[in-house]
Amino acid sequence: MQIGWCTLNCRFNQEEGVGDTPDSYAYDGNRVRKWNVTTTNYGKSWAAGDIVSCLIDLDEGTITFCLNGQSLGTAFTNIKMGPGVAYFPAISLSFKESVAFNFGSRPLRYPSCLTYPVDGYLPLQNPPTADLIKAHKLLGYMKNVLGTSIDTQEEKLVDRDVAVWRLHGDATVLITLAHIFNHFAPLMCKVYLVEDVLMNFLLGILEGGGSVDEHPLIQQLLDLFWLLMEDYEVNECLKQLMMSLLRAYRFSPIIPDLGFQIHYLRLTTAILHHEKSRKYLFTFDVLRSVVFFYIKTPLRVKEAGLEELILTTWWPTHFDKEGKDEREPADESADERLRRRAYERGCQRLKKRIEVVEELQVQILKLLLNNKDKSTGEASRYIFLNKFRKFLQENASNRGQHPTALCPPEYMVCFLHRLITAVRASWDDSNRKSPGSVSSEEAYVPPQLFYNGKVDYFDLQRLGGLLSHLKKTLKGKFDCFKEVQTGSYISISSVKKHSSLVCLEPAGGRNFFLLFF
Template structure:
């Protein structure tokens, strides 16, 4: 084995080691392509002299790169400044012990998402600030009455008093479009579900400012109390059933405010390291699963070269990838790295040219092969949480570009069988609200006016010719805008249906269960929990509008599967367009689904109102009686 040593922080290769890479031409090709330096000039020349020539010195090369990542110097400088202006742990979350007697809140396991379970509930974070400029974001899961902002530790909140109702607390409520500090005044813009509200405080100038989706709504408060004894906590108050998710800096801020810092510092060095490694991986991924193709005459050679002189191509590729993942896997445990680096990387390499052999699938093959269980499972959860958050809280554009990008990425991820089955079994319905992927964010009035800039309405018959001509032109523009918006929405719906179809695959039997069986079990549990029977208010339930969207997309996916079966066996199945529910199912007692009430009311009501009609439809009679004969099975009738 070649000998090597560090001298002055530089790996010195022996002559034998220098020749190692050249012995395997495929390895040399891999290393040249993967670690190709994009920069030019002196930096590139230095890089080329230290570039790995074989597996022997690859880990030393990666180690030197990881020791000195080229992170954003401005960001690093900002992280070191004003560190004395903050008190609290490095990881900022909601402190569920802080609400005291101010209502009941349901806090998710990551302690960043809260839902009010009482009339008016208040909770604050576990970190406070007293100097410098700070900001955090609130992503609205609902649009009702909420007061979000800042408070001191001395503020006492009750069932009817929340953030902004005390002297040293300051809040904004976009439902009532008002700001609160003991008294209330008109301020800001009305918010809606899916909005992101940035709460910024300047502890040097004594001001509090709020932003809606990155738009500055103006200074809400000036001359707030500062000095000894005054440190401000992020705090929120929510009316019953209202829901929000806070970002104190655990993931990248969607709308950073210039000059303000998140309460939780970003891992700038780790971000730089992750991008180095992911760039290398992007160069390597085309070689994964490329196959081992050797010239036929090479198999007929009878020289003394041993069979294992050169490892197979797939083995060589996997060995190089193993060195990369040895450095990358620990970084992917951080949710910030997953959202800032991994998701952007996956979006960049996403391709639908060959669905089952895409670079996405190659990437997940490597992840499942080279990451430990606790690493890959934590990464899968962070990936799902961030992807859903990005989808839910992206701005609505006329073409819904961001929503389609994130849905397409989800679809590509679900093409990978092992990932699909793990996410479906453990994450999509257990850790996140998968049904949210089936919902489409509605534009607010301002956005709608941008999507449909020209309005049109019918005019009275007796109008001037010029007015009628102008109105006809407006009609054409209006209808064109509506058609464009409708087409964009339909494009999103098509991807959503494709996602459901991917979860209804029935050809991947593992441990006697297919993806479809797992999906059906999860769906059944989901609809039961959200049925409204014995319903309690907590964050795991979905709004009715989301459930309706889920049901609509599910019907379309079922239609596809139905018609596919019909094509395979037309004698047994009719097409979905010809399918119907047999009439006797509406008065049959054989169906008991989570104690749902039957369509049309209870049996006693059906008996009283429609007894004779139902009996007639069954070809039965009750000899002068209006009693209903219940249909229980094909050959069994019971008198009611």
């Protein structure tokens, strides 16, 4: 991938891209080089999820790049300028690579690296300044209303904590808020305002820490949105809010305490606690939602703060045939023992911080798997499993699918791990309510379900090949299994196609846990 600037005179093909022609200039973070026909070392190595800012100064004739807000220095000087020369953003991509551009339609993630307007840099698309001022002013009015109550006895206004506000149907308050929302609602359909105004306001509510359940104001505000805004306005607002959270989570840098990731996941969890909003958000693209369950691997150790967590490194120096350390702890020298223990303590610190993120991700899935919704209609679990089954079907085989339309393997692994953890927790909750049943550690899926045709696996390949191939090559073993299993298991033909949790009890008295998609 090479990203930068080019003029209209540039002609690219399969062999030559941005930076390979005289009037194009590019930075390649994969090879850590800059390109303008010739190439030299420049910048730092980038990774998926990093943000590259491309700066062009047409007064000085220079091009500079920033990586995650850190300037990499001036890359090119004395670029071609004059009559008939206009520069455009440009990028060359290899197979399976993808990129998202922001020309200013959304708030810039790292405006500080551009230092505008001090040094004269501006985004290609000007921010909606008038709408921003209006939205912030209306939000201020809303805060004033939420932070004020009417003392009917004293006939005066008194201040109160905004965090404890409740939608109790006070006519004066609702009429006042309705007037505010009459002007505020149309603004919340614009992505720039949702990300800059609404998302930051909601994140500020959660800054105090504590459990998400300890911040009911977000639930009250969502009730207010559904009450005072048109459905299409709420739908667009929630869609843009979730997209903004997803981008913020995906493109946030890794810091030692994973604070950015935790902050955005907490707000996502708080929004999904609201049942009506959660059910609408099920229409959201599942492939994009999977991003919330991935933890970005830091590429640059120093910037990620790993040196602060793991102060020293250690690795075994003697291995057996299985790759395990064959030496006994008693054979270690005193220095080796100290280094190993310091390394293990650092790993434990890192593990605990990752577990905080994983727990929030599991909480999100538990909300999506909720089957005790208060409202009528399909339960959240039923909707989620229908969407998830379709998601698996689309990713089961890449025939006819463009690679960028498929879920990346690293995202899929993280997502399935969190899903299994959530399912295991649901199993154990049920186990505690049913004395005598087995725990999730002892439960397993009956193997015959993979070949007896009871569940539709939509042409998924097994480890040994397609089902037709297995039946042909292992026919004798299948027949043997059928004889052993006859009468051992109850029939599941009556189980609904999209059931989520099913317990089967065979003759031996053990429970089997099945998750149907």
